[in-house]
Amino acid sequence: MRVKDAPRAPACFPAVDTYCGFLSLPxxxxxxxxxxxxxxxxxxxISAGYTTIFGHRIRDKARKVDVPGLPLDLAPIVRSNHDAALLSVATPPEVALDKEDAWTGGKPQLQLPGPLALLRTCRMVNDELKDYMRGRKARKAARSKETPTAADDTxxxxxxxxxxxxxxxxNHLYPSLLKQARRVYISGYYTSAKESDLPVNASLDSNADLSLTPQSSFAATPVRSMYHATANPTPCLRSSRTRLRLDPPPQRQAPPTKSPTTFPAFDKSTSSAALAAxxxxxxxxxxxxxAPTPSAPPQLISLQARILYPGAESYSGVWSDESSPVSHLLRGICGGKIDMQVKRGSLGCGVTVGVAPQPExxxxxxxxxxxxxxxxxxxxLNGRRMTGRGREVRLSDLDQFLTEV
Known part of the structure; x- marks a missing residue:
């Protein structure tokens, strides 16, 4: 007679030390x-830098983290401090793949601030910290009737x-930072999206391949007929003697306006994705x-954007271009005090947009x-300072305009 197996007891997991010194505090x-x-x-x-290996720029097609709209020759860069070098245009940042400490598989490591790190520890700390933040906002609003500004609140x-x-x-990797941001600074430049241009020597004529050069004219094979094929072809004489037809000499044209390579044009995919972001x-x-509490001040206290439009004739693109970031800023801000300053120079047009939120x-x-x-x-010589003179804007001045706060 077969003895039935006794029911197995549930497996006993080792006791886990769930003691937390922070939660044990009052x-x-x-x-x-x-x-x-x-x-x-x-x-x-937050920015992006050109991917390089041994000092040469490359296109990293094996990038593990794909950011929509970000070209393959750029990699995300995030620093846990204010690094003005990441906002520079004259000397754009770079990510060297040959250095182990500069590459982490495509996604930069971000050391979160204390409040954001606590919000991700556990549900209890998250609920307690959010409740304290709401009460802290209400207390600050009760103490001061006026809305705090960036100069008063640091x-x-x-x-x-x-x-x-x-x-x-x-927008793709760290969208949760926007909920905790008190001040946001956006800095960069805008150029019209580049089109795919035809080569200089390209021709739209279907008979362009029949144009001969001195090297191809003296060939042993006879030249094919220069006439199009028709439904009822008529016999035509074909001569075995080579014929020479030279292209007309290129006409001298005025040299095109040389645009500065410091501000390369963006692809259409990058421009449209940036506007959506x-x-x-x-x-x-x-x-x-x-807001849930009408008396509580908003989380954001200031937004400042510095957008540079390169080119002497770029002022019209600030307002007429549908893809202009300044026009999208004005459409996306539902309420607030918006202060705009426009600078027009020989190298470009700089626009500064400062916003203090005011929902009403x-x-x-x-x-x-x-x-x-x-x-x-x-x-x-008399010890007095002479009157200062103004000079034209240089590339270093444009870079300083973008990096200064």
Whole structure:
């Protein structure tokens, strides 16, 4: 007689040490820790750099993290501080693949600030910290009737994002940072999307292949007929003697206007993806839905954008171009005090857009000026400083316009 197997007892897992020293602290002490973390200023810079190997730029087709719209010769870069070099145009950043410490498989490692790291620890800390943040906003609103500005309030997270590549990286890899950002700085340049041009010697004529050169004219094979084939072909005489037909000499044309290589044109896919990412960013920062607590101030206290339009005749593209980032900024901001400054120079047009969120109204002011740099005059023999003179804008001035805060 076969003995039935006894039911097996459930497997006993080893006891896991679930003790957490932070959660064992009294609630009052944890709130003090939250207060210190929220008051500490943090900065994150998001951009993209050219991928290089041994100093040569390459197209990384084996990139593990695919950011829609980001060209293959660029790689995402994120720094846990304010790094103005990532926003530079004169000396664009680079990612060297031959250095082990500069490459992490395609996705940069980001060291999160204290509040963001605590929000991702566990559900209990997440709920407690969010509740404390809502109460902290209400207390600050009760103490001051006026909305705080960026000059008065320096705490919280500040995002420094390049355009258009940094906006693509932020929207695809780190969209959660927008919910915690107190200040957002967008800096970059815009050029019209490049078209696929035909070669200089290309011709749209179907008989362009019949054009002969001195090298191909003296061939042993007879030249084929120069007439098109018809439905009822008529006999034509074909001579075995070679014929020579030279192309007309190229006419001298005025040299084309040389555009600076510092501002290369973007592809259409990059330009359209950057505009879509910019719209998503503005939709998160300037939500049209009312806040849960009307008395609480908004999370974002300032948005500043610096967009450069290269070229002496680029002013019309600021307003007439449908893909202009400035026009998308104006359409995407539902409410706030918008202060715009337009600088027109010989090398380009610089536009600065400063926004202070105000959900109940929208005010737009614009000022124009000629972009000239005033140099400091030397001191005269009498000890008095002479009057400074203005000079034309240089490439270093354009780069300083994009990197300064």
């Amino acid at each position: 609630t009052e002490l944890r709130c003090h820790i939250y207060d210190y973390l929220l008051a500490e200023p943090h900065a994150i810079t 705490e919280g997270l500040s995002l420094y994002v390049s355009y258009p590549h940094g906006v693509l990286v932020l 910019l719209e998503d960013t503005l939709r998160v920062l300037f939500s049209s839905t009312p 109204k929208r005010v737009v002011s614009t000022s124009w000026e000629n972009w000239r740099v005033i140099e400091q005059a030397p001191v005269g």
